[in-house]
Amino acid sequence: MTTEQSKSEISRARILDAAAKTFRQKGYAATTLIEIARAADMQAGSLYYHFGSKDELLEEVLDIGMRRVHEAVEESQEHLPPGSSHRDRIRAAVEAHLTTLLKLDDYTSANIRIFGQIPEDVRRRHIRLRDAYAELWRRILVKAQKSRALRSDIDLGLVRMLLMGALNWSVEWYQPGRTSIQTMADHMCLMLFSGIGIDEPARSSEDETVA
Amino acid sequence: MTTEQSKSEISRARILDAAAKTFRQKGYAATTLIEIARAADMQAGSLYYHFGSKDELLEEVLDIGMRRVHEAVEESQEHLPPGSSHRDRIRAAVEAHLTTLLKLDDYTSANIRIFGQIPEDVRRRHIRLRDAYAELWRRILVKAQKSRALRSDIDLGLVRMLLMGALNWSVEWYQPGRTSIQTMADHMCLMLFSGIGIDEPARSSEDETVA
DNA sequence: GTCTATAACTAGATAGAC
DNA sequence: GTCTATCTAGTTATAGAC
Numbered sequence: 001m002t003t004e005q006s007k008s009e010i011s012r013a014r015i016l017d018a019a020a021k022t023f024r025q026k027g028y029a030a031t032t033l034i035e036i037a038r039a040a041d042m043q044a045g046s047l048y049y050h051f052g053s054k055d056e057l058l059e060e061v062l063d064i065g066m067r068r069v070h071e072a073v074e075e076s077q078e079h080l081p082p083g084s085s086h087r088d089r090i091r092a093a094v095e096a097h098l099t100t101l102l103k104l105d106d107y108t109s110a111n112i113r114i115f116g117q118i119p120e121d122v123r124r125r126h127i128r129l130r131d132a133y134a135e136l137w138r139r140i141l142v143k144a145q146k147s148r149a150l151r152s153d154i155d156l157g158l159v160r161m162l163l164m165g166a167l168n169w170s171v172e173w174y175q176p177g178r179t180s181i182q183t184m185a186d187h188m189c190l191m192l193f194s195g196i197g198i199d200e201p202a203r204s205s206e207d208e209t210v211a
Numbered sequence: 212m213t214t215e216q217s218k219s220e221i222s223r224a225r226i227l228d229a230a231a232k233t234f235r236q237k238g239y240a241a242t243t244l245i246e247i248a249r250a251a252d253m254q255a256g257s258l259y260y261h262f263g264s265k266d267e268l269l270e271e272v273l274d275i276g277m278r279r280v281h282e283a284v285e286e287s288q289e290h291l292p293p294g295s296s297h298r299d300r301i302r303a304a305v306e307a308h309l310t311t312l313l314k315l316d317d318y319t320s321a322n323i324r325i326f327g328q329i330p331e332d333v334r335r336r337h338i339r340l341r342d343a344y345a346e347l348w349r350r351i352l353v354k355a356q357k358s359r360a361l362r363s364d365i366d367l368g369l370v371r372m373l374l375m376g377a378l379n380w381s382v383e384w385y386q387p388g389r390t391s392i393q394t395m396a397d398h399m400c401l402m403l404f405s406g407i408g409i410d411e412p413a414r415s416s417e418d419e420t421v422a
Numbered sequence: 423g424t425c426t427a428t429a430a431c432t433a434g435a436t437a438g439a440c
Numbered sequence: 441g442t443c444t445a446t447c448t449a450g451t452t453a454t455a456g457a458c
Binding site: 033034044045048053054178 | 432433434436437439
């Protein structure tokens with residue numbers, strides 16, 4: 001009950017870490033308890049002292065992953081310098097989301113990668129946390145729109161889904177070292193706020209619009 | 212050898228359709244041959260007359276899905292009205308990609324959804340088609356940038372990944388009837404070219420930048 | 423071509439020793 | 441708490457009848 005962890009708590013955490021890592025890499029159904037146990041330096045049967053079933057283990061990994069990214073984005077909003085613009089706020093949220101997803105955390109990336117392939121009842125129990133996280137983003141964007149930092153003639157829900165897609169898809173291709181998270185956030189926010197198009201000059205006959 | 216399909220070809224196609232649909236819904240590892248067979252009105256053992264293994268079936272589903280979206284985007288570029296701008300070209304590609312992914316095709320959506328969870332050797336053989344599709348997009352974007360339709364001070368590869376992410380992620384949330392593909396393409400291209408930000412007015416003391 | 427039957431294997435889960 | 445041994449169920453794949 002102090003800050004010391006019991007042996008049980010330590011093992012439990014080791015199992016969860018191993019599960020998050022393996023689920024993220026191989027997906028849910030393709031991951032066996034034998035692999036998780038091996039990654040946690042244990043025998044498969046020993047897992048059942050800590051968890052009732054594979055699904056129970058999955059559920060906890062998913063919940064932890066979603067809570068972590070939720071908290072990271074929430075904190076990014078609380079720690080902004082006073083007088084920050086709405087663009088600053090959104091940029092901070094984007095960076096917090098990406099950082100959690102790509103640098104810190106097998107739990108969050110496991111959640112994002114395998115959510116579409118989990119058993120129905122696990123999904124049903126987990127969905128509240130997902131909805132709460134979506135609501136956090138919704139509030140950030142709506143506030144920006146109401147303050148006229150974002151256009152009013154758009155479907156903000158759709159924008160949110162496209163934005164989350166661009167960010168979440170990075171778990172499928174991101175390789176540490178190649179691109180920095182800063183650069184990714186820069187590009188994402190540039191697209192979101194200003195776009196990367198240039199006003200094409202008035203058409204003249206010499207324009208190469210087809211070639 | 213005529214336009215008539217042999218009984219074998221018909222069955223084969225039925226199996227592939229069933230496999231694409233089931234893979235898309237449940238993922239690769241979680242899908243059993245028994246389910247695929249049932250969806251194709253067959254017994255599991257009968258599948259082996261047409262395919263050598265589950266992996267072989269998977270591979271063909273993946274390849275078909277990638278070829279279809281590739282062809283759809285390629286055709287979208289060939290059928291543009293003369294004098295189309297680069298924005299028009301990109302917009303057409305976005306729409307073709309989304310349409311294939313969300314309306315026409317279990318094969319393409321299966322490919323996008325399960326690519327991250329397939330066996331290593333299948334992935335290795337399939338990757339060429341993926342790379343070719345990426346190259347098609349790269350060319351479209353580079354051409355636009357060289358013609359000064361897109362800013363030159365950006366990492367176009369990164370933009371491409373963010374764009375594909377925004378589009379591909381839609382397989383995880385899109386529900387037919389709620390949003391039209393037109394609307395999705397509109398929003399995506401608006402973000403890509405112009406952004407949805409409004410220049411925030413010069414800061415004054417009464418601005419509510421924090422609340 | 424498709425069926426039925428089944429072989430060979432692997433998974434998740436349980437029980438009892440330590 | 442963890443291990444070893446094992447049960448049960450379900451999977452891919454094969455074989456031979458029709």
